[in-house]
Amino acid sequence: xxxxxxxxxxxxxxxxxxxxxxxxxxxxxxxxxxxxxxxxxxxxxxxxxxxxxxxxxxxxxxxxxxxxxxxxxxxxxxxxxxxxxxxxxxxxxxxxxxxxxxxxxxxxxxxxxxxxxxxxxxxxxxxxxxxxxxxxxxxxxxxxxxxxxxxxxxxxxxxxxxxxxxxxxxxxxxxxxxxxxxxxxxxxxxxxxxxxxxxxxxxxxxxxxxxxxxxxxxxxxxxxxxxxxxxxxxxxxxxxxxxxxxxxxxxxxxxxxxxxxxxx
Amino acid sequence: xxxxxxxxxxxxxxxxxxxxxxxxxxxxxxxxxxxxxxxxxxxxxxxxxxxxxxxxxxxxxxxxxxxxxxxxxxxxxxxxxxxxxxxxxxxxxxxxxxxxxxxxxxxxxxxxxxxxxxxxxxxxxxxxxxxxxxxxxxxxxxxxxxxxxxxxxxxxxxxxxxxxxxxxxxxxxxxxxxxxxxxxxxxxxxxxxxxxxxxxxxxxxxxxxxxxxxxxxxxxxxxxxxxxxxxxxxxxxxxxxxxxxxxxxxxxxxxxxxxxxxxxxxxxxxxxxxxxxxxxxxxxxxxxxxxxxxxxxxxx
Numbered sequence: 001x002x003x004x005x006x007x008x009x010x011x012x013x014x015x016x017x018x019x020x021x022x023x024x025x026x027x028x029x030x031x032x033x034x035x036x037x038x039x040x041x042x043x044x045x046x047x048x049x050x051x052x053x054x055x056x057x058x059x060x061x062x063x064x065x066x067x068x069x070x071x072x073x074x075x076x077x078x079x080x081x082x083x084x085x086x087x088x089x090x091x092x093x094x095x096x097x098x099x100x101x102x103x104x105x106x107x108x109x110x111x112x113x114x115x116x117x118x119x120x121x122x123x124x125x126x127x128x129x130x131x132x133x134x135x136x137x138x139x140x141x142x143x144x145x146x147x148x149x150x151x152x153x154x155x156x157x158x159x160x161x162x163x164x165x166x167x168x169x170x171x172x173x174x175x176x177x178x179x180x181x182x183x184x185x186x187x188x189x190x191x192x193x194x195x196x197x198x199x200x201x202x203x204x205x206x207x208x209x210x211x212x213x214x215x216x217x218x219x220x221x222x223x224x225x226x227x228x229x230x231x232x233x234x235x236x237x238x239x240x241x242x243x244x245x246x247x248x249x250x251x252x253x254x255x256x257x258x259x260x261x262x263x264x
Numbered sequence: 265x266x267x268x269x270x271x272x273x274x275x276x277x278x279x280x281x282x283x284x285x286x287x288x289x290x291x292x293x294x295x296x297x298x299x300x301x302x303x304x305x306x307x308x309x310x311x312x313x314x315x316x317x318x319x320x321x322x323x324x325x326x327x328x329x330x331x332x333x334x335x336x337x338x339x340x341x342x343x344x345x346x347x348x349x350x351x352x353x354x355x356x357x358x359x360x361x362x363x364x365x366x367x368x369x370x371x372x373x374x375x376x377x378x379x380x381x382x383x384x385x386x387x388x389x390x391x392x393x394x395x396x397x398x399x400x401x402x403x404x405x406x407x408x409x410x411x412x413x414x415x416x417x418x419x420x421x422x423x424x425x426x427x428x429x430x431x432x433x434x435x436x437x438x439x440x441x442x443x444x445x446x447x448x449x450x451x452x453x454x455x456x457x458x459x460x461x462x463x464x465x466x467x468x469x470x471x472x473x474x475x476x477x478x479x480x481x482x483x484x485x486x487x488x489x490x491x492x493x494x495x496x497x498x499x500x501x502x503x504x505x506x507x508x509x510x511x512x513x514x515x516x517x518x519x520x521x522x523x524x525x526x527x528x529x530x531x532x533x534x535x536x537x538x539x540x541x542x543x544x545x546x547x548x549x550x551x552x553x554x555x556x557x558x559x560x561x562x563x564x
Contacts, residue, residue, distance in 0.1 A: 002360060002367055004363040004367065004368070005368075008364050012353060012355070012356065015355075053389075077433060102349060103348050103351050103352060103353060104389075105317055105351075106350070106352060106365075106407075107368075108317060109315045109317065109340060109345040109347070110372075111337040111338070111340045111341035111369055113336060116337075117286060172523040259319075261317070261319060262312075262317045264308070264312075264348075264349070
């Protein structure tokens with residue numbers, strides 16, 4: 001556990017990661033176990049009364065099928081928000097947080113390059129986010145019978161969780177890149193908040209307005225849920241887009257990080 | 265003798281704030297070099313450039329034969345560094361932290377860590393976060409020395425250490441010198457480095473203003489002497505005594521300055537009944553002023 005920066009980072013974050021796993025899993029499970037209550041004829045009628053554009057804007061799909069319900073709740077808003085917060089926290093801490101705490105000097109004075117520190121911390125973040133999402137998927141599998149979710153293939157639950165972990169990775173990479181380039185945690189969080197809201201609106205509202213239709217194509221949320229992994233399983237093309245975008249951001253952040261001064 | 269650290273015209277500004285401004289530095293292999301100067305003179309800036317934590321605006325630096333940036337991880341593997349403000353994550357034991365840092369350097373034997381910790385009375389089981397400033401500094405000292413690097417760069421190493429540990433520190437420094445290791449340590453007080461340093465360089469406002477061997481400085485040092493006699497001494501007690509100046513006698517108390525060898529002074533005093541004797545070592549500034557005044561006088 002103390003061998004290198006990657007394992008040491010995971011080890012140091014073990015308490016926070018455990019809290020993240022519990023939090024993401026708990027929210028997902030609480031939502032999911034509510035499904036039998038929602039799944040009534042009255043709810044079906046109520047949903048039909050809403051204009052479809054409004055539901056799209058809220059990120060709500062067909063609430064009365066198991067996949068539609070989960071996609072609108074556990075995987076729709078609160079789940080992604082939680083995983084983005086976890087990603088942003090891990091990403092912002094990785095370089096900027098360490099630097100602001102005055103701890104980065106010590107690591108970088110050792111025989112480990114700045115690129116190596118950045119990449120190892122990024123890898124630790126990816127693993128942390130994957131663990132949180134894996135916890136959610138396992139919990140959903142466990143409650144799928146009482147929660148009447150068995151219509152969703154088990155593999156698709158894992159697929160959705162994988163997509164969610166990549167969404168977290170995207171925003172975590174954004175926070176890490178901005179933090180590594182600037183050395184400021186506040187800038188990293190600001191970037192995630194601004195781009196997160198813009199991306200959410202771009203995915204959900206953009207398509208309702210003719211001249212904004214293109215915004216969906218550049219929104220990470222589109223590549224997260226647009227392919228409906230709960231219904232269609234893993235979408236390799238979408239995951240590739242999120243992965244390349246994440247790596248590109250970290251690489252850009254690394255280019256600046258490698259050239260700049262480290263603050264005391 | 266090989267050159268271990270070389271800097272020429274090193275310049276670093278943080279926006280408009282000066283770090284160093286045309287600093288020159290030359291440290292020989294195997295020596296203990298005291299890098300002295302008041303706070304804000306540019307000591308930490310220089311050190312962080314040597315470790316490639318910051319990059320100079322102008323000038324060049326070379327450490328163990330390579331530029332800090334080009335030397336990269338291979339260079340840093342040969343250096344032990346103690347930051348001026350040693351900070352580490354709180355929720356880990358000292359042993360955990362030191363083992364991890366050792367692994368980053370390809371592994372350091374646990375016995376070596378324990379031996380160094382024992383030497384400074386450092387409990388390795390305690391969480392870093394609950395340690396006092398002095399105890400955290402001990403971890404910093406251990407991590408800098410534990411892999412027996414060729415070059416030690418120490419930024420104010422004894423700051424925060426209690427007096428007993430401050431006394432043990434020069435022993436450790438002399439020991440690594442006898443191993444052939446080079447030590448470059450900064451301080452803002454001479455007394456901290458004079459016990460162990462071979463040479464000192466004085467930095468002021470970002471520039472190196474003087475470099476001398478501690479031995480030379482001490483030889484030219486002006487000491488303040490105060491002698492209490494049992495009865496008022498004759499006015500000519502120290503007249504014409506070698507190395508003595510500015511003699512003032514008030515009642516039975518004599519004050520004077522002494523430079524160089526103290527032998528003549530002691531023998532002159534010994535003819536009278538001395539109740540007490542105080543000799544004050546000069547401060548850093550005084551030392552240099554005296555030395556350069558004398559040099560100027562010789563030249564004239």
